[in-house]
Amino acid sequence: MRALLARDLRLAVRAGGGFGLGLAFFLIVVVLVPFGVGPETAILARIAPGILWVAALLAALLSLDRIFALDHEDGSLPLLATAPLPLEMLALAKALAHWITTGLPLVVAAPLLGVLLHLPGEAMPWLLVSLAIGTPALSLIGTFGAALTVGLRRGGLLLSLIVLPLYVPILIFGAEAARRGAEGLPAATPLMLLAGIGLGCAALLPFATAAALRVTLR
Amino acid sequence: MPVLTGVSFRLSQGQGLVLRGANGIGKTTLLRTIAGLQPQLSGQIAGAGERAGYASHADGIKPALTVAETLRFWADLYRTELPDDVFELFDLENLRDRPAGTLSAGQGRRLGLSRLAVIGREVLLLDEPTVSLDAFSVKRFAAFLRDRHLARGGIAVIATHIDLGLDLPVLDLTPHRAALEAQGGSDEAFL
Secondary structure, eight states: OHHHHHHHHHHHHSTTSOTTHHHHHHHHHHHHHHHHHOSOHHHHHHHHHHHHHHHHHHHHHHTTTHHHHHHHHTTHHHHHHTSSSOHHHHHHHHHHHHIIIIIHHHHHHHHHHHHHTTOOGGGHHHHHHHHHHHHHHHHHHHHHHHHHHTTOTTHHHHHHHHHHHHHHHHHHHHHHHHHHHHTTOOOHHHHHHHHHHHHHHHHHHHHHHHHHHHHHHO | OOSBOSOOOOOOTTOEEEEEOOTTSSHHHHHHHHHTSSOOSSSOOOSOGGGEEEEOSSOOOOTTSBHHHHHHHHHHHTTOOOOTTHHHHTTOGGGTTSBGGGSOHHHHHHHHHHHHHHHOOSEEEEESTTTTOOHHHHHHHHHIIIIIIGGGTOEEEEEOSSOOSSOOOEEEOGGGBOOOGGGTTOSTTTO
């Protein structure tokens, strides 16, 4: 599993790998919002947690179809599937690689970009924690969706349609935790629900992804 | 939907088998089924599974990785040691540090095939292994199969149209073709 993870990370940072694509998208959205909404501090601070979470979600969505599509196109997927690595571990490695190349940079960049949106200082740790808990679940769900749609023409659209509804609870609880943090309210409940979703995804989705891959590999 | 029926063979250590048959008859399907990528509709496959190494007609080469990195990855994934002579065996010595994306079709094919020497599997399932190889490389690959793989007790099932010069038994799949009259005789349309 470590070999596959190392390969995917290496591919992502090399030319044409798409590392930074999600981060760039995240940055652009967050920078554009003040232009669209206007520079009033009060309004920006109020919508900042939601904007940051929606942008993070869409940035994660952007690179989902690459998770298995490239391996499918060049024929690596059947070769990987016949390797000693169980498909469940393959799914987990793929999700982890996606999170490290997309989710982790967003978590790190979010507080910096929060400044652009006048996010109050006391909300920063909550935003950071909610993104750190929520983005792995985004990658796990996305990997499942990518496994379902790999090999389909125009699978990207179908992938978004499958994955976005599943992202909604994460968005709700993630943004809620950051919002409560910004207003100085206790944010433990949404964070715990978010962590519950994340753990559930980590426990179940590698198996679902492996099952989907078995069907698409036929 | 059945593609082939009544196919049966048994191979012991050191034996190879060449699959023959017209395009679309089901050579790839048979190899993928033995490799465990798709379930058989009926019948039994014994002894392959975890011992099988599958090579499709796509090489699964990542353009951004170098030749040495590609082979190192497969060795790590299969938890085997990278044999020292693998580069020599497949004439890749001068290409070690070249990104795989810059290789020619034949060189890429040699890299794809050299994976088979790295993964250390006993049962090799080879789907058109000689496509885009020149005559010299075909000979080299045949020598690898004979002297390295079969001579050490390995098993190989090879779907190919050309003669590898290995003097292996041939299984012609034409008589095993499943009746397709309802589908107009083409499995492509169904897929």
